Amino acid sequence: MDKLFTLALATAVSLGTTALLANSAHSARPNQTADARQASDGAFRDGLYVGRLSADSGRPLRPPIGRWSDERDRASFVAGYRRGYGDSLAGAASGANRPE
Numbered sequence: 001m002d003k004l005f006t007l008a009l010a011t012a013v014s015l016g017t018t019a020l021l022a023n024s025a026h027s028a029r030p031n032q033t034a035d036a037r038q039a040s041d042g043a044f045r046d047g048l049y050v051g052r053l054s055a056d057s058g059r060p061l062r063p064p065i066g067r068w069s070d071e072r073d074r075a076s077f078v079a080g081y082r083r084g085y086g087d088s089l090a091g092a093a094s095g096a097n098r099p100e
Contacts (some may be wrong), residue, residue, distance in 0.1 A: 003087025037082070043073040054081075055088035 038044045049062065054061075063081040065074045 007068050038076070041080075043068050043076040044080035047077035047082075048084035049080075050077075050080035051084025051086075052088045055085045055092075061085055 046067065050064065050067075061082070063078045065078060068074045068077050
């Protein structure tokens with residue numbers, strides 16, 4: 001009987017600890033900064049890359065949004081494109097070299 005009680009107590013403590021750790025990991029996600037969310041977004045990173053290439057090539061500011069089918073991804077791509085385009089032009093205007 002004592003072994004059964006000990007086993008039940010150990011199981012309850014283990015499950016409680018697991019639930020506590022799982023909930024603390026989920027509550028930390030909404031507090032991410034916008035930069036961290038954008039850095040993990042594939043459409044934003046793609047837009048950043050294509051925007052830099054477009055600016056370096058001297059192309060006009062016209063994001064090719066057809067690359068992404070979802071409206072949310074398109075908006076993210078355009079945001080990344082504009083940032084990459086602007087960063088590349090600002091770097092060229094200041095004479096700073098971007099790390100490759």
